[in-house]
Amino acid sequence: MNRRLWLKNSAALTVGATALPSLLQKAYADPVARQELYLDLSHEFRAALAADALPPAAVKARLGANENPWGLSAKTKQAVGDSLLEANRYAMRATMDLYKAISEKDGVPMPQAAAGGWGGPSKSFIKLGCGSTELLNASLMHFATKGTIMVGDPCYISGNDEKFPIDKVKLTADYQYDLDAMAAKADPAKHSLIYICNPNNPTGNMLPPDKLRKFIDEVSPKVPVLVDEAYIDYATDPKTDCMVDKVKEGKNVIVLRTLSKLYAFAGMRLGYALGKPELLQDISKYTMNGFGLSLPTIRGAIAAFADADNQKMVLTKTAESKKYAMDFLTKAGYKVIPSYANFMLFPVNMKGSELNAKLMNEGVMVRNWFFDGQHWCRVSIGTMDEMKAFTEAFTKVAS
């Protein structure tokens, strides 16, 4: 989409916002919301816009947003297509089917109707959102009214300190979350939430699961912990490396998931939060309560969860592409941080923005970061062709 069209569409969206349901209007009229507490993802949009400035044929590799280049699986596309036949109806039944799929996949209870029916506060361990962004934003809005949010530095949301009261705790020398420092610092009189992204974006590395469990046991009785597991599907063993067991134990913990990565739903928009009902109820007032999801997205998600062969294919190809890029960079002398995600981060010898621009000239998109007195390049893992385009362009502009 070109810039003019994008701006036009943004304007249309703004007009559409006047039709928001009254509950949501009330939430946005909240004094806290009025202070413009919001998750600033404008850098993501800027990167997308810059890419859209290139003629589509000139884009050789989109490696800037950790997307899944293999796209929706054939079974998912079929389910999305089939759903159009019932897309004139509201998606209540499909939503219940999706709850069931998530409940079976992650082993959390199905939502129970509240006394008085589904309109009331439900006892749900699952909250659905338009991408995990809706739920992350809602969590930040809610907890920012109660105090300061502790984050690792850098992490996915550490650049939001103008939008939220944020307390940044530097990563350790090997770029891991400094859990000891975070535990020592956690103060219920000051902090309302601790945000841990695991695997971490942008570093790509991961905390040893038992260390994180111990941290949650120790700290969450004082300060709730939100574990953003956007990339957990790429971990060694997602089922045992994830923190859902802490949710089931009733700890003060919210686990956030997205389908944007392994399931290729970045443009379909679906994420969910797992947590005990009291915690999820707190963030509900800033969400659409799952009512913002389209039927094709819901039906597609159920099919995507069931398509184990496709998940395996994506993981295998991601591992192949990752190994290729890792071998190339290591051989060229770069110290890549070990990655448990669909991207990797390494320090570079020139200004990150300059590297970005030069790579973009070659039709290759990446993201740059600056922290620890050092410029870094974050490259998403794409198809083998995309990784070859990256290594060719990188060799040309960086050596």
Ligand SMILES: Cc1ncc(COP(=O)(O)O)c(C=O)c1O
């Ligand atoms: C760590 C992390 N959390 C959340 C998101 C948001 O994902 P989405 O809104 O597409 O579900 C992203 C997107 O890249 C991410 O990297």
